[in-house]
Amino acid sequence: MLNLALVIVLAPFVGFLLQSAFGRRLPRQGDWLTILGIGASFAAAVIVFGRVLGGEVLDAADPAANARWEWMRFGEVVWNVGIKIDGLTAVMLFVVTLVAFLVHVFSSAYMHGDPKYWKFFAWLQMFSTSMLILVLADNLLVLFIGWELVGLCSYKLIGFWSERQDPCNAARKAFITTRIGDLGMVVALMLIYSQTKSFAFEDMFRAASTGGLDQQVRTWASLGLFMAAMGKSAQFPLHVWLPDAMEGPTPVSALIHAATMVAAGVYLVGRTFPLFTDASLLVVASVGAVTAVMAGLIALAQNDIKKVLAYSTVSQLGFMFLGLGCKAWHAALFHLTTHAFFKALMFLGSGSVIHACHHEQDMRKMGGLWRKLPITGTTFFIGVLAIAGFPFVTSGFFSKDAILAGAWHAHPALFWIGLGAAVLTAFYMFRLFAMTFLGKPKDEHVFEHAHESPFAMTLPLLVLCALSVAAGWDLFHWHSKLLDPVAAGATAAGSIGHHEHSQFVMYLAITAGCVGLGAGLIVFRAMAPERLAALKRPFGGLERAFARKFGFDELYREVILRPAYVLANVLAWTDREGVDGAVNGIGRTAASAARGSGTIDRVVVDGAVRGTGAVILAGGDGVARTQSGRIRTYVAFGIAAVALILILGRIF
């Protein structure tokens, strides 16, 4: 199985190397090569998934599923790199490689004709590789490496069209915002390492359960990890980068939003769950709940199809953190999986729409596209139902219900916030669907030219659509067989709660989804536009606030960026005029002093040198002789100083 793990991570990496070196010169610019790479990785992941499901991994320490190699050594301490496979890894590997594979296939049509086509595939490969490193890591340091590489790849891909300024800005914002979160990761690494002298998850959990890591350290370390997760998973208040990241090509958005970057944050918290204490979990849950609602509200007022999807991702990730914070660990990771499928589906679907409409992203110019794009429209509709939590047939229903159940048991107040967010989700997603696919076409020109996308784009949609439904069923009991053993390990450390299924919560969840969808249906489908406008009028201020994303970008610009720049410039000025000015001042004073008292100087220097500095003379005189006059003065000055110290040394 370890060999398979190596195939999983090395296949796309080799693909990256080959593609960067030769991609441009290969037929079809090498897209088949990279699809082969990620395909091999996916095949291996399926086998691993099957074997773990078949019960091949006995326990966390099973040597068949763990490998480590010495990397560095400090005194007695060895730093390893290692891989580890358990149920959670198996699920993640499956999801990541599958979505990545489909995104590769989709891109081969979507990116057709782009001048940097080959480069795009190279970075897709590296993106997958980085995420797989992150998932396979058996210790926090290696995870961090994958984590940062994911950041690099997202920078490269969000800024893929970096001939223009906007993608550059978006890419930079993504990298720097997530790096602020990474400070938390570094702090966590330092805290944990200073206590346990190890990065391995096993050692960490053992220390957590036996008291080797005390409560306070665990709280701070876990908050550090959560801070990193907030950056990568775009949680309030570090969520600002994700909507901007829509500047990247749409397949990248799908990959980022479903399988790689944002999933990394949830995975991190899920993986290191035993470290979290009640205090830090409360923070996780609260941030999650706030983010879920806030992003939902912003999504309501967006008109760019990708922006709506982006905020819906932020909101859904909020749900996952709400679940984690409420100790509904299963539910959160379950939702991570189902969300990966239906969000990839909708992002690729939006890609298909954008492709069809010749790179038009504004929903106000769409409408009625279902007729023109039957496959895209139908699959998208299933996606909307899934994210809205349409009862019993969609995967989203099961996972969201489970999270709400967990919240109900842990923090009823947060449960109600979550429920509100669930209503919102269904509502704004229906808005998106109605504006894009239903009603009359709003822009004849866009509508006329719209056409269904080629097979390479619709095939991934069909596959993801099937999974958006099927992931909710407990096929092969994957849910219990894969996640339970991992949870059991975490439970031993006293973290994961058990909840009996609550009928009441389920009814509420069903109601929430239906209310949202129903309201959406009434407002955006049945209601005449004039009445809708009249209905919205009293809420104009609110709508503007939502549309302006609550002004976080402006706030950060004024409160963080501008002061940072001012500080930098002030310091640079201080450095020039203050620190360096002092140096120059000393230099000038010394020079004039030397000129002014030249005679005395020479007498004193010579005397001192003759008297005590014979040693220095041997070296110093040789130096002095080669110098120009000016330097000679300074050398003499130096020698005088030494002589002075020598004399003082003798006296005392």
Add this chain to the structure above:
Amino acid sequence: MGSNLLSLTFLLPLAGSVLVLLVPKESAGRACRWVNLLATLATFVATLAVWSGWNAAKAKLLPGQYALTEDVEWIAAFGIRYHLGVDGVSVALLLLTSFVSIGASMASWNVEKSAKGYHSMFLLLLAGMVGVFMALDLFLFYLFWEIMLLPMYFLIGIWGGPRRQYASIKFFLYTLAGSVLMLAGIVLIWIHHRTFQIPEIVQIAQSTGLFEGKVDGAATYRLLCFIGFFVAFAIKVPLFPFHTWLPDAHVEAPTPISMILAGVLLKMGGYGLIRMAYPFFPAAAVTLQYWIVGLSLASIVYGALVAMAQTDFKKLVAYSSVSHMGFVTLGLASLTPEGSNGAMYMMLAHGTISPMLFMLVGVIYERAHHRDIDRFGGLAWAMPRYGVLAAFGIFASLGLPGLSGFIAEITVFLGSFDRFPRLTLIATLGMVVTAAYYLITLQKVYLGDTPAVYQDKAHYPDVSPRELWILLPLAAVTLLMGVLPGLAMEIYRVDLEGIVKGVKEVGDAIAKVK
């Protein structure tokens, strides 16, 4: 293994330096650069031989002993000996020195102004640099230290940019001020202990303590002496607030000299701290540790912030050096195995990454004749191969995992957190600021639209094979050191840990007694 290998290592470039002067004037340009390159390559081979010789010898050495030693009486009256020797720390730095010099030598290819003088100075500088890393006699050390200073002064002052005079004199005075402080310390040690031999001094320092029983208030003497040594080396590192010579020197120095300055000369400071300041005065080092940490943090964060405000590309890279070298003193001050190994690793990582960055700046300066970040744009499209290398260098410098800078930063963080938990948190801020200024620069210079000026292929050709062969080896080492850090770290690790352990035991014990 010949017993004169170490002498040979510094005599090779010295001989080259003389040879350059003998070249007849008419063919000077071409011949000199070949002599330079061959002498530098020969020096590199010699350092490789030193490495393998040290490898063969190290099993038999006791802790604290040096390999390949040459110890001959020189000026008997003062106990001055011609004493050379290496341990893992020096071997690593020797390899770095000669390796970076090859690139710098190739970068000197098109120096036209009095080529003879330039190449002669270059090789003299190389001789001084390798000498510093091998000398075990303080007098000899000082001699090499000063030998190194002079060519540098002339290389900046004659072959530099418009403000070269100011920059070179400033460089000279700064370093001289440091040298004088160090010299005072050396002389004080000699007066009281009658020895210049580093191993002997370390032994005294760690058994009784220097000056103990020789003067009243020996502890104060040690403290003052430590400050002298420390400031001398801190100027070289350079540590805030002794750093202001660096931006000027870098901006005015020609590209190859900037490469050497950043790649090797700054490491003299770190080396001096490891070899002398700390082991000679362990208790003083521990007593002043918070001052040292404070200055290191200031360097890291302040350096990064000031870098953010620069519009001159070269100055930006210079300030980033201030920021990165702060990790060296921070890691060392922690006296933990992780911190000190990380500090040394930072010297090697910065020693290859920053010459690469200076070369990258040099490439574009040679074409555009300016370095104003705001006036560039889209160079990655006009010069694709150059763009890739630049992105590589920038991400290496901002500490991307998989490249050497990351290993250095993370190990320093983890080591220094052990001893200074709260203060280390401040250092992590540097991570964000560094990412910010580098990505802004990357965007302004290499991405976005390409102004029409830079689309002119005749004036803005992509990197030439020569430039490529300067940059590629540096990049390769950066990558190798990032993926397999053990390779470089194992050269110096055991010896460095030995030195630091000694300092920590003695220092902590005495500091506790007080």
